[in-house]
Amino acid sequence: MVLDKLGQTLKNVTDKIASTVFVDKKLIDSVVKDLQRAMLQADIDVKLVKELSNKIREEGKNEKIKGVDKKEHIIKIIHDTLLEILGKEKKELKLEKKGKKKEPEKVMLIGTYGSGKTTTISKLTNYYKKRGLKTCMLGLDVHRPAAAEQLEQLGKKHNLDVFIDKDEKKAEKIYKKYEKKLKEYDVVFVDTAGRHSLDKELVKEIKNLGGKISPSHTILVITADIGQAAKKQAEEFQSALDVNGVIVTRMDSTAKGGGALTACNEVDAPVYFITTGEKIHDIESFNPTSFISRILGMGSLDTLIEKVQSAVDEGKSEKMKKRLEEGKFTMDDLYEQLKSMKGFSLDKVASMIPGFGKMKNKVPEGMLGKQEENMEKWKYAIQSMTKEEKENPEILNKEKTRIQRIAKGSGITTSEVKSLLKQYKMLKEFASSGKDMQNMDEKQMKKLAKKFGGKMKF
Ligand SMILES: Nc1nc2c(ncn2[C@@H]2O[C@H](COP(=O)(O)OP(=O)(O)O)[C@@H](O)[C@H]2O)c(=O)[nH]1
Ligand SMILES: [Mg+2]
Structure with missing residues (x-):
């Protein structure tokens, strides 16, 4: 991984x-x-x-x-x-069908020895072929004797079109030889020779080749193993040549991938793809957002973030928070909240109480219970209350007949009305004791929990 x-x-x-x-x-x-x-x-x-x-x-x-x-x-x-x-934005390597254009898109991969150019060429050729483009590979690495062979093998294995010439030692001649044929394709991926490092000779060679084949994209292939050194390499290649973006290979075999990825972003070299293995499908379009969600291992991170954002935006919650803090929270307030918020739960009300949000996972089970399903019933129950009862629900505790009346009026059981009252009471007590909750220590917190008849796990 x-x-x-x-x-x-x-x-x-x-x-x-x-x-x-x-x-x-x-x-x-x-x-x-x-x-x-x-x-x-x-x-x-x-x-x-x-x-x-x-x-x-x-x-x-x-x-x-x-x-x-x-x-x-x-x-x-x-x-x-x-x-x-x-890198906030996802940069895509957008390649299109040739259509009426005369020239196919030519994507030239450059980089040092062993960075993964040839392997990546086959992956890309396959990747875009699967997405409906007519693709092929052109082998212009004339330095390594085995390079053409390697490309040929990859083409055979994965049923990809390959153009090579094992005997020709001049890259541009190979290009000229196939130039006409290549026009039948939407995209040509061009494999080039590497060096141990970016030296003058390599720059000259790539510039020269670039002049002959005019690539539509020049992509630098960097191996993740070099970590932060990717910055220097990307910078050097960028200043010497017209590099559009980067592919970071071997993300699977090093712990240093973070360095390589962040380094590329620092020098504004968009990472189009990362590769994660030697097999043909081990390539993925690089999307920072989903990449982070994945390494954080949180599929639901977006949901979490949304929740935080809505919490921040809610000016309304401020008003309610204040009422909670002042101990003025009435059944009407609760009702307003129930009415106005879809998917609203008492957890949410509770999270507006200072300090409560931090400990809501520790609250005794059953205290906030499964209120979601009770919400509808409670709404009716509150509607059946008199003004006095709503403002001062405590009076209900003493008078059974009132509870019976409310239950009857709202079509729910007396125990459901009682559970509403219990939850309300707990919330209110939490709220009034919550003024200092920020600074409460563990002992005080346990005491408070005990008061509510539950145990808190720490
Ligand atoms: N584990 C792993 N190995 C890779 C990856 N990409 C390339 N390689 C290996 O790296 C070596 C060099 O790759 P190659 O394509 O020949 O590099 P080139 O010299 O730049 O053309 C080969 O053994 C590849 O199989 C990758 O994403 N993960
Ligand atoms: Mg190669």
């Missing part, structure tokens, strides 16, 4: 954040430490690692976000920062 270690750490870190009761300095320090270690192991630039650490520390100190869940904010910061350093 790609970037195994970093992914595992990110998962652990998000779990740690989610399961810890308090977002305090201790948690922030340990999260930052874990992230730093994993990012440096993935060979990500120290500067970027520091940036992320600082952002998390700042968020930890941010006093403004209390009612909404700070944990989710921190997870979002980690996600967004990673996205930023990997």
Whole structure:
């Protein structure tokens, strides 16, 4: 798997954040430490690692976000920062059918020895063929004797069209030889010779070849093993030649892939594809967003982020939060919330209470229960209450006949009305004691939990 270690750490870190009761300095320090270690192991630039650490520390100190869940904010910061350093936008290698154009698209792959050019050529040829384009490969690596053979084998194995000339030593001559034939294709992928490094000779050769075949795309192939050094390599190739983008190979066989990917983004060399093995299908279009979701191991990350964002945007929740804090939360408020929000749950109300969001996973089971299904019933129950009862639901506890009347009026059982009252009471008590919840210690928290008849796991 790609970037195994970093992914595992990110998962652990998000779990740690989610399961810890308090977002305090201790948690922030340990999260930052874990992230730093994993990012440096993935060979990500120290500067970027520091940036992320600082952002998390700042968020930890941010006093403004209390009612909404700070944990989710921190997870979002980690996600967004990673996205930023990997390249926010997905850049695609868009190749089209030739149509009326005279020339096919010519995609030339360049790079150092063994970076994976030839293997990647076959993968791309297959990839775009499967997507409906007429594709072929042209072997112009005249330096390595076995290069043409390798391409030929790959073509045979995967049923791809190949143009090579094992005896010709001049790349442009091979091109000339097939120029006419190549016009039958939508896309021609051109394999070129590499060097140990980017030297003058290689630049001259590629420039010369470029002049002859005028490629529509020149793509640099970089192996992930070189990690951060990808920056220097991409920079050098970019300044010497007209490079459109990068393909990072061998993401499967190194821990340093993070360095290679972030390095390319730093020098503004879009990563079109990553390759993850030697087989023909081991190539994927590089999409930073889904890549991060995957290494974070959270399919539901988008949902989580949405939740955080809506929590941030909700000006309405502010008003309600205030009422909760002031202990003025009535049945009417609860009803308004039930009415206006689809998929609303008491969890959500609870999460608006300062500090509650942090501990909602620790709340005794059954305390907030499965309210979703009760919501409809409760709405009717509240509708059947008098004004006095709504503002002061406590009076209901003393008078059984009132509860019976409400149950009858709303067509639900008395025990369902009682459960509504119980939940309401708990919320309100939590809210009024919640003023100091931010600073409550574990002992106080346990005491509070006991009061509500449950045990909290820490
Ligand atoms: N594990 C792994 N090996 C790869 C990948 N891409 C290429 N290789 C291997 O890297 C070696 C060099 O690849 P090659 O295409 O010949 O590189 P070239 O010299 O740039 O043409 C070969 O043994 C490939 O099988 C990849 O994504 N993962
Ligand atoms: Mg090769």
